Amino acid sequence: MAVHSHVFRPYEGARTAPGRRWMVVARYAIAEALSLKKTVGLLVTAAFPLLGGAIVIYLHHNLEAIKILELPLKALVPIDAKFFLWILTAQCWIAFLLTAAIGARVLVNDLRDNALPLYLSRPLTRVEYIFGKAAAIAALTSLVTWVPSLGLVALQASLEPGWLVANWWIAPAIFLGSWAAIPLFALVCLAVAAVLRRRAAAEAAFVALFFVVPLIARIFDEFLHVRWAMRFFLPAIFESIWTPLFRLQQSNGLSPGAALFSLMVALTLASAVLLRRVKAWEVVR
Amino acid sequence: MVSSNPMVSSNPIDTTPVIALDGFGVKLGKRWILQELTAELKGRAIGLLGPNGAGKTTLINTLLGFHGIDAGSARMLGHDVASERKQLAAQVGYMPERDAFVAGMTGIHFVRLMGELAGLPSQVALERAHEALFFVGLGEARYRAVDTYSMGMKQMAKLAQALVHGPRLLFLDEPTNGLDPGARQRMLDLVKAIRDRGETRIVLSSHLLKDVETVCDEVVVLKAGRIATVCDLEAERRANQSFLELELRGGNGHFAEAAAALGCECLVHSKRRLKLLLPPAVQVQQLYAIAAEQGVQIRRLQARRDSLEDIFLKAMEERDGSS
Numbered sequence: 001m002a003v004h005s006h007v008f009r010p011y012e013g014a015r016t017a018p019g020r021r022w023m024v025v026a027r028y029a030i031a032e033a034l035s036l037k038k039t040v041g042l043l044v045t046a047a048f049p050l051l052g053g054a055i056v057i058y059l060h061h062n063l064e065a066i067k068i069l070e071l072p073l074k075a076l077v078p079i080d081a082k083f084f085l086w087i088l089t090a091q092c093w094i095a096f097l098l099t100a101a102i103g104a105r106v107l108v109n110d111l112r113d114n115a116l117p118l119y120l121s122r123p124l125t126r127v128e129y130i131f132g133k134a135a136a137i138a139a140l141t142s143l144v145t146w147v148p149s150l151g152l153v154a155l156q157a158s159l160e161p162g163w164l165v166a167n168w169w170i171a172p173a174i175f176l177g178s179w180a181a182i183p184l185f186a187l188v189c190l191a192v193a194a195v196l197r198r199r200a201a202a203e204a205a206f207v208a209l210f211f212v213v214p215l216i217a218r219i220f221d222e223f224l225h226v227r228w229a230m231r232f233f234l235p236a237i238f239e240s241i242w243t244p245l246f247r248l249q250q251s252n253g254l255s256p257g258a259a260l261f262s263l264m265v266a267l268t269l270a271s272a273v274l275l276r277r278v279k280a281w282e283v284v285r
Numbered sequence: 286m287v288s289s290n291p292m293v294s295s296n297p298i299d300t301t302p303v304i305a306l307d308g309f310g311v312k313l314g315k316r317w318i319l320q321e322l323t324a325e326l327k328g329r330a331i332g333l334l335g336p337n338g339a340g341k342t343t344l345i346n347t348l349l350g351f352h353g354i355d356a357g358s359a360r361m362l363g364h365d366v367a368s369e370r371k372q373l374a375a376q377v378g379y380m381p382e383r384d385a386f387v388a389g390m391t392g393i394h395f396v397r398l399m400g401e402l403a404g405l406p407s408q409v410a411l412e413r414a415h416e417a418l419f420f421v422g423l424g425e426a427r428y429r430a431v432d433t434y435s436m437g438m439k440q441m442a443k444l445a446q447a448l449v450h451g452p453r454l455l456f457l458d459e460p461t462n463g464l465d466p467g468a469r470q471r472m473l474d475l476v477k478a479i480r481d482r483g484e485t486r487i488v489l490s491s492h493l494l495k496d497v498e499t500v501c502d503e504v505v506v507l508k509a510g511r512i513a514t515v516c517d518l519e520a521e522r523r524a525n526q527s528f529l530e531l532e533l534r535g536g537n538g539h540f541a542e543a544a545a546a547l548g549c550e551c552l553v554h555s556k557r558r559l560k561l562l563l564p565p566a567v568q569v570q571q572l573y574a575i576a577a578e579q580g581v582q583i584r585r586l587q588a589r590r591d592s593l594e595d596i597f598l599k600a601m602e603e604r605d606g607s608s
Binding site for chain 2: 010124
């Protein structure tokens with residue numbers, strides 16, 4: 001390294017592929033998120049339901065332990081689609097909190113300190129920049145949703161030969177179910193951050209959005225005698241999407257089609273807001 | 286911190302215009318910010334001058350791809366700005382006017398990130414980030430968070446991120462803003478060092494005529510979104526190099542005639558003061574020889590030329606007259 005000579009020299013060496021620059025954005029955003037204590041705290045918290053799930057699976061296949069504990073475990077907690085749906089639901093709530101904790105931060109720091117002209121003067125488009133940031137959130141939330149849940153499926157499959165064949169749809173259901181939530185969390189959180197440009201406000205607004213909007217919709221329901229509120233209520237949307245995937249009976253009255261429509265509308269709106277707000281320069285008209 | 290070694294390029298002179306504008310226009314909202322810009326700029330360091338609101342920053346932003354082009358076309362380093370943005374972006378460095386950094390990042394991380402985004406492999410980006418920060422004089426502060434830097438240090442960090450990837454074209458938007466005289470001089474020295482290396486062309490936008498005059502060899506003066514004048518400062522300097530003011534003592538008053546006999550044009554003269562326009566063949570030493578012959582003391586000899594301020598004010602007046 002020629003730092004001692006203190007001279008400027010051009011660069012003639014190899015360059016990375018232009019289509020991979022979003023990965024740089026994602027990598028640095030992940031590093032930034034992992035430097036936060038609350039991220040580590042939430043990742044540790046996410047391990048508890050999984051650990052519980054792993055213990056239940058282990059006990060199911062350990063007759064001696066069941067005898068000692070005298071628990072009717074097989075009857076109380078069967079290892080089936082419902083069990084994995086419960087795990088996924090718990091993990092998705094943690095993913096929601098994790099997104100709230102890190103999502104705003106990875107964008108607001110760039111917006112607040114005017115870093116976007118620096119990013120976008122490089123061979124990086126706005127879409128790639130947003131994609132990189134969303135990918136960082138998606139990578140971290142994947143660590144607490146489908147990745148460990150599939151680990152539990154693998155554990156169960158290894159302890160009970162034939163179980164995976166009989167329940168083959170559970171693994172894809174976990175994967176697809178997680179990916180219904182992950183992009184929604186990531187894009188909505190980034191959109192809120194892009195609008196508010198203040199970290200604390202964006203974090204609070206992201207959490208509030210998923211509870212205040214259904215509340216407002218519920219008030220409309222009461223006055224207009226319609227049933228729209230469910231279309232804005234996150235747990236209901238996910239339940240309507242997840243239950244058919246896990247081949248379970250749906251109970252909330254919101255059809256999977258309507259839930260998917262709500263999801264697509266939310267994703268489209270969030271993307272539109274991001275594309276409008278994430279710019280190198282804001283033109284004052 | 287800049288090496289004192291002269292870094293003159295051995296590269297052959299590139300005749301491709303750094304920036305070529307052809308009927309170029311930009312509209313923001315319903316208002317034309319830039320109109321009918323046509324110019325071919327080939328200088329090693331191009332100065333962008335103009336009063337506030339003239340469109341300097343908009344021109345830079347549009348060339349960087351931040352705004353769309355609404356009329357005409359623009360090429361940089363031979364590439365079309367509108368259709369070849371990614372190829373261009375890899376070859377361009379940009380130091381914005383406003384504070385721009387990523388809060389919470391150390392100087393080295395910040396510059397490395399910008400290097401990687403420009404396409405440097407991770408390890409190379411780290412090496413060059415160290416080099417760039419040492420080059421701008423932030424070597425000792427490179428592990429400090431950028432948001433704790435002073436104003437001057439932030440300016441230097443912005444310069445480091447702009448050149449970490451060894452760009453062929455460097456846009457500097459008001460690089461000496463907010464700098465004390467010492468830091469300003471250091472910034473200009475750095476820019477000159479990059480220019481003298483010869484492999485990086487510079488576009489410098491500034492309100493400070495002195496900065497542009499020090500660094501640039503070509504100047505574009507913008508006024509109300511149009512080009513008021515394009516001036517090859519280097520040619521101006523060469524053209525006016527022979528323009529001399531002399532203050533004389535003694536002699537028999539025939540110095541002017543003797544100078545005229547050499548081929549000099551005597552523009553103003555009194556017994557003690559002369560203003561001469563030297564033809565290219567005549568050297569200043571010959572004037573000293575005549576003075577010695579005639580027993581004249583040359584008390585003061587000053588090569589004068591139109592200052593950039595003269596050129597700028599003239600361009601502003603002409604534009605006022607034509608508009």
